[in-house]
Amino acid sequence: MAHVVLKDLVKTYGTFNAVNHVSLTVNDGEFVALVGPSGCGKTTTLNLVAGLIPITSGEIAIGDRVVNDLDPKDRDIAMVFQNYALYPQKSVYKNLAFPLQMRKLPREEIDRKVREAAQVLDMTHLLERKPRELSGGQQQRVALGRALVRDPAVFLMDEPLSNLDAKLRVQMRSEIKRFHQDLKATIIYVTHDQLEAVTMADRMAVMNGGFLQQYDSPAQVFAHPVNMFVASFIGSPAMSLVPLEASKADGQTVLTSAEGWALPLSDRNARKVEAATSRKVVLGARHSTIRLHKSPVPGAVPAKAYTVEPTGDVTFVQAFVAAAIVNISVPPTVPVAPDEPIWLEFDQERIHLFDGETEMALNAD
C-alpha cells in the first residue's frame, strides 16, 4: 500500500477546465471519497490518477514515485469501474487471472491467487461462469475480485455501486468498507452519492466545477461546511438556505427578511455577520436543528407549510420562509397540514451563516 499525492493537478479540454488546480494527499491505508455532482471533475481526477488520460499540468505521485509519464499498467493500481468492465468473453476465473497473466506470473501462482480471491469474495462456485450469467451483485464482486487479486498500491473505484439496486447497494457498501478495514488498503472512491461518501470514507473531497471545495473528515464537512455549495450538497435532506439581510436594531445585530420580520442573533453569530463584507447573509440550517411551532413564540420566524412527507420515523415538512424553501423534520405525532401557518425556531448554536456575495461560510474569529 502507498500514499497518493496530487499537486496542483489541472486537466483542460480545449477551453474547458475539467480539473482546476486540485491538490490533495491520500495517506497510506486511507479511504478517500471524491464526491460532487455530475460533471464536477471527480471521475476525470480519478482517470488522471489511473493514467487513462494525460494530465495538462501538475504532478501525481503514488508512493514516492512521480507517475505523470507512466502507463496505467506501470502505476501499480487497480480500478473498479461503474459498469464493472468485466471481459465478456472470459469466464470469471479468466477475468480474475488476466491481471496476473499480464504480469507473467507462473501458472500455479495465478491459480492459487485466483482461488484465494474467489474464496475471500465467496464466489468459488461462480468461477466457470461468464459475466453475463451473473447477477449485478455478483458482477460487482468479480470486479472487486479482479482489483484485489493483484495486491496493488492503490485501489481506484469509480462509482462502483451506482448500478446496483438500493438494497444491494447498502449491502455492498458495508462489504467494501469491511474490505478496506481488513486490507488496510489505500482507496480513492468516486461517487455522486454524498451518503456513500459520508458513510464509507475516512476523508471526503467535495468537488464542484473542477475545483476542490473542501477536504476533510465527513463529520467535519457535515458540521463545518466551508461554503454554500458544500453545505447544500452534503446531508439529506439538503441544508436549507434562506437569503436575508443583516442590520442593526436597538444595538443588536439582526437578520431581516423582505417580509418584515427580524431574527436576533446570538453574540457569536453577530460577530460572524459583522465580519462579513456584504450585508447579504444566507442563513443555513439542517432539518433537525429547526423547531416547529404551531403558534408564535419569541425568536421564531413565521413560515407557511408547503408539503408534508411522512416517512414513518419522522415527517419532513417543507415550508416557505422569506420566499425560500426550508426542510424541517418533526415527530410523526405532530400534525401539520399544507398551507398551515407555522413558526420556526432556529438553534443559534447550530445554524450556519454564509456571505451572500462570496457564498463562503462566515467565521467568528
Next chain:
Amino acid sequence: MSTIGATGTKPRRNRPKVDGWRWAGRIFLVLMLLYTAVPMVWMLITSIKSGFAAMQFPPQWWPAEPTLASYRKLLDPQNSVGQDFLRFFWNSLIVSTLTTILAVIVAVPAAYAFSRFSFPGRKFLFFAVLLRNMFPAVIFLVPLFILMRVLGLVNTHGSLVLTYLTFGLPLAIWLLKGFYDNIPIQLEQAARIDGATRFQAFMLIVMPLSVPGIIATAIYSFIAAWNEYIYAYTFLSKNDQLTLPVGIQRFFSENTTDFPGLMAASFMMSVPVVVLFLVLQRYFVRALTEGAVKH
C-alpha cells in the same frame, strides 16, 4: 382509426383490422419470395435440361430427361470449356479473397482509430471516406481506367483489387466503427490498468469482441467483389485473367448460347456466396443490428 363512439365495440372492431394488415403483409412477403426465388429455381431447372429441351416452347416445367451433363462439362479439366470455367472461378476466388483480406486489414485499424482517438481532421476524414459512395460506380470507370493504365495495372488482378477496395472500405469502416463504438471503452481501460499495453488491450480484449463485425465486413467485401461485373469487364481483356461474371457471359455467347451450360455456371457461381452467407449469417445479422438495442 375508426371513430365509432361506443366503447364496447371498439376493441372488437380493431382486432380484425390489425389481422387484415398482417395478412396483407404476409401476402406481400410471399410475393417477394416468389419474385426472388422463381428465377433461381428456373436457373436450377434449366441447368439440368438438355440443350434442346431448354429451347422448347411451351417450356418443360420439369425436364423430361434431367441430366447433369452441363455440370460435368464445366467441371472437367480435360475439356476446354471446363478449363476456362475453372480458371475464371479461380481468378474470381483470388480477386475476392485478396480484396477481403486487404479490406479487413485496412478497415479494422481505421475503424478503431475513428472510434477511439481524436485527431485533427477526424470528422472530415470520416465523411470523406463516404465520398466515393455518393456517386454511381460508373462515373469512376474511365478515370480509374486511366489511372490504372498510368500505374501499369491494366490487365492485372491488382487493378480490380484496388478498385473493389475503394468501394468496400467506406462501408466496412462505418460498419466496424459502429461495432467499436458499442464496445465500452472501460474494457480497454481495465485491461490497460490490469497490465496490458494499448496494443495488447486491443488485440486481447477488443479484437475477440469485434469478431462478428469483422466477419460481416469480410462477407460484404467478398460478395461485392465476387459479383462485380463492369470494372472487371473494362480492366481485363485477356481471356486467362477474366473473373466469373465476365467470363461466363463472354464464353457462352460466342457460339449459339448454351443455356443449360450458362445456367449451370451461374448456379455454381452463386454457390460460394450462398454457402458463405448461410454459415456466417448469424454474425452478419448481429453486426447489422448491433447498437439498435441497448444491452
